Amino acid sequence: MFKxxxxxxxxxxxxxxxxxxxxxxxxxxxxxxxxxxxxxTRNDVLSTFGTPKNIDTSGxxxxxxxxxxxxxxxxxxxxxxLYIAGDFFTLGLTELVFWPMELAVLKGSEGRAxxxxxxxxxxxxxxxxxKNGNAWxxxx
Numbered sequence: 556m557f558k559x560x561x562x563x564x565x566x567x568x569x570x571x572x573x574x575x576x577x578x579x580x581x582x583x584x585x586x587x588x589x590x591x592x593x594x595x596t597r598n599d600v601l602s603t604f605g606t607p608k609n610i611d612t613s614g615x616x617x618x619x620x621x622x623x624x625x626x627x628x629x630x631x632x633x634x635x636x637l638y639i640a641g642d643f644f645t646l647g648l649t650e651l652v653f654w655p656m657e658l659a660v661l662k663g664s665e666g667r668a669x670x671x672x673x674x675x676x677x678x679x680x681x682x683x684x685x686k687n688g689n690a691w692x693x694x695x
Contacts, residue, residue, distance in 0.1 A: 574650070574654070575638045575650060575653035575654045575656070575657045576635055576638045576639060576642070578654070578657040578658070578661075579632055579634055579635045579638060579657060579661070580632065580635060582626050582627060582631075582632065582657075582661065582662075582663065583624045583625070583626030583663050584626050584628075584629060585625055585626055585627065585628055586603060586604065586623050586624075586625040586626075586666070587603055588603070588625070588666070588668070588683055588691060590603055591603050591604070591668070591670070591678065591681055591683075592678065592681070593678050593679065593680065593681065594677055594678060595677065595678045596676060596677055596678075597672055597676045597677075597678075599678075600619075600621070600668075600670055600678060604621035604623050604668050605621065605623060606621075607619035607620060607621050608620050608621060608622050613671075615673070615674050616671050616672060616673060616674075616679060617671070617672045618669065618670070618671050618672075619669070619670050619672070620667065620668070620669050620670075621667065621668040621669075621670070622665070622666070622667050623665075623666050623667075623668070624662075624663040624664070624665055624666075625663055625664045625665075625666055626663040627661065627663065631661075634661075638653050641653060664685060664686075665685065665686040666683060666684065666685055666686065666691055667683070667684050667685075667686065668681060668682070668683045668684075669681070669682045
């Protein structure tokens with residue numbers, strides 16, 4: 556009786572911890588920062604970084620600030636198989652390890668790009684930094 560009640564409490568409380576499988580499946584893809592260079596079009600920038608967070612003008616130039624999350628390669632989603640196996644064989648107790656790991660280690664790197672466009676909508680200058688303002692390091 557006690558074991559069944561304990562198992563029931565554990566199974567009911569698991570959704571409170573979250574789901575590492577869901578987080579891994581919905582992890583952001585890598586952002587190809589190296590594709591945006593001086594002379595790139597605004598459409599190239601938008602397809603790389605998404606919608607700008609801030610737009611400003613300075614003379615004839617438009618300055619846009621983008622925030623993005625650079626995730627892991629799609630092949631890293633194979634970890635979902637490990638999560639499924641762990642959840643199955645431990646009745647979900649591995650979520651106590653996998654969920655915090657997804658939140659802390661595998662969430663991706665936050666970055667910021669500030670792009671200045673000339674009148675013809677091409678990139679005049681670009682500065683890409685991490686969330687702390689340090690220069691962005693590309694994987695090339």
